[in-house]
Amino acid sequence: MSGKNPGMDMTTLSALAEPNRMDIVELLRDGPLTVGEIADRLRLRQPQASKHLKVLSDNGILEVRAEANRRIYKLRPEPFQALDSWVKSFRRVMEDRFDNLEDYLRELQNKEQS
Amino acid sequence: MSGKNPGMDMTTLSALAEPNRMDIVELLRDGPLTVGEIADRLRLRQPQASKHLKVLSDNGILEVRAEANRRIYKLRPEPFQALDSWVKSFRRVMEDRFDNLEDYLRELQNKEQS
DNA sequence: AGGGAATATTCCTGTCAAGGAATATTTAAG
């Protein structure tokens, strides 16, 4: 074993960490949309829209449904569920209480081994 | 105004979307640590550790406390709370129901125009 | 004051990803 990052899927995060893709996700939150519609509303050129959509689908954030000429993209629930449970695992941090205690213990250790 | 991304702070995401920084965050989840300890446990060279720590602090993910020679980094709750409430705003997506509806309408449209 | 630990910073280099423009592909319609 090699101490790899356990919890969260990195690719999900890096996919979302790009303004246009984040915009796409935000846009798709109230329903599936066509490439053209997406490009329109976000003022993107079609090729860039397609590229970003590809990244998002490749990472499982979106899924496509072909409908004749059009391709309809929509959000997939899984990544968000994953993200949700990952963040929840930080409740100790979010609620604070923990550092005062730990800090104190560490202080002690340091002082006595010097 | 220009339709900027409203909900989530992008910089938080991009800061986390890097393996070593994610590792640091995971490591710090059970307590504050020193630069040296972090570098050690993650097998990072000290300068890279410092750089990543800088990025994380600059984005408000970590906070530093100087203690003589050492600098002790620890997680800040705010970004996680923010991330949490952002993800929660996707509950409609996470619970599905919404696309079935839309899908169904689309299906109808198609069938009757064939 | 001087030496050594702990940490930060700088400079350099290579890699990768995003945008632009052009082009390929698929599909519907006449």
Next chain:
DNA sequence: CTTAAATATTCCTTGACAGGAATATTCCCT
């Protein structure tokens, strides 16, 4: 079969960013 719309793909260029190595800074200790 030709054309046009919708989408995907390719090629190119540029900028951002991470790692490496060296160096600067800060602080403790004697």
